[in-house]
Amino acid sequence: MAAPRDIPLRAARDRLIDLLGIGDSYPLSDLEVPGDLLKVPFGGTAKIAIEDAQLGVRYQLCDPDEVALGTAYEDEGKGAELLIESPAVAEDVAYRIRATKIGLPGKVPQAERFLTQGAPVKVGIDSKLPLRIVNAPPLDPAHSDPQPGDPYLVAYGASAEVEVGDSQEGVDYSLILDQREVSGLARAGNLGPIVLPTGPLAEDTVVQVRATKRFLAAGREDETVVLESKLYLKVRANPALTVSIEGAPIVDYGGDATIKVAATQKTAHYVAYACPVADADYVRDAAAAPDLAPVAGKPGLQVRKPARPDGAVPAGYVRLGDAAAGGSDVKLAANALTEDAIVIVQAIKQHRVEPGEQTIASAVWLEQAAVVLVRPDPARALRLRAQGSSLQVHDGQPGVFYYVTPEAGSGIEKLPAYFHKRDPRDAAQNKGIGQLGVEIDFAVAADPGVRPPLLDLAQVNAERALSLRAVKAQTGVDVNMARGALLVPVPVVRAGAGKIIVAASNAQDLHQLNLDGSPLGTPLPGSGTDLVLDTPEIAADTVFEVVATRAASQGMPVERVARVTLLARPDAALAVAAQLDTVARDAATGIVVRASQRGVDYQLMAGSTAVGTALPGDGGDLVLPTGPIVSDTTFSVAATRAGNRELTSVLQQQATVKLAAAAGDAS
16 A cells, blocks of 8 residues: 555646546555444444545445445545445445546546455444343233233243344344343344343343444454343242141131241232132042142141132132231231131232333232141030930031040940031032042931931930040041030830820920921920820821920930820711611611721710621721611711720711511501
């Protein structure tokens, strides 16, 4: 390259040669083009300087392939510095400069030449590149047209993907998460979109992108800029927290439990929901699984967790109090529990929608659940009913076995009475013993009704104290009932005519006469002697109950039930007719009782005199022989219950038999 002041002298020489016609010179090709450090912003233009541009020479800006960029990018030299403005530059480019001699009149100019020096232009970093989240839904599900700058929602611990559109070649891109530079995850631009992973996220994060252009030349510092766009990632609460029962996992009936959630997030609130455990949800001897919650203190027993879609509360679950702020171990109260319960916990986060103060909540169910076992109710008012040769239990707690022991601590228990627990969510589960799924010897009553025998009362001929123990069928959790019971012999009763008699009634007892489960009148105290209980008129044989009870201060009341059948008087409205209304003297006929009753003896009567022997009814027409008729006679029929001779009725209808007139008698 020539010395700086040599160019003007040589240019003047060539110009003189051309003017004198001595020769024809070429354009000088070693002009100075100072562009080593020429740099423009993305999309900007560069001013290409040509030192000592020759007079009479046209300079054209060309692309790296030496193709002219057009007349807008050329100019003539003036013997001084010439500036040519480039088109908008989007990437690094090395322009070439073509020099063409403007011919003199009558002369053909020499061939064009390219200047030895090119004009390299370096492009700066484009800070306006578009950014977007490509693998997450918008925080607001109701947003029909989410924009890149809207907040997006990801699960706790998930990685989001940030797309940089129209990336520049030669530029490296890396993430800035909440002003924290993320190293090791940079990606090089490729003139198209590139994706940058955030890595696992734990809290709401503002995402920015740093663009860095590195220069290999010595002394050139790297160029770096943070892109203008910001993205907003919102992160759900951590669902993998430990949920447990603080203290004993078994509480008294009506007692309180404390649910502990360990190491909570200070950006979240926590609220508990509980549901009684249905029989179908107990699982035995199964391997641990995500949908099963272990029962503390009961190896091999687990409880099935409910399906828990985000935000939705499962059917049957009730909220337990207000939400508690996180930040350390959170304790949630489950108060006044009366049934075994499974407790699930929801974590709620309020996410700010930038740039304002509006918030949108996200909710997630914690993966773990806690099971609280509740002892049976020791104060439940059972109704014990001694009837026949057995003792029965009524009004027990659903899902509970009741064991009755003749003497406290004797260790001898009969088969228990079980009270079926109905499933309000699935009627198909309401099937008694099949619902339990436990293997145990027991007597089952699927629904309220007759209870199974617990104690054989055949040998109970004196007062006996009873103790009771309640056991949860599914868990085996038990409790001794707060009150025992005093069992005394069932009273002896017998039926009379229109009355029931309690033999040697006890003065400590109250005696209630019942019919079809309903009381008749008020209970009467015993007298130490026979007690008469009047009965209403009955048209058919009727079973009455005499229920004897003693004061509850002696323990749980025990109903001692004696059943007695009171026989009704025979039906006096049956039809009565003579087989023959007229007979010859000393002839016989029969009196017919229509639809005679079984268990009733029918006696034919002539006035107050019995005729023949009584015959038993058989349900059909019954013929009572009259014997020889010697005069006109009117017959009646007396009906007497075979089991109680006091119950006698005279049928309302009568039958008259007349003698036929003798032959030759005047009419």
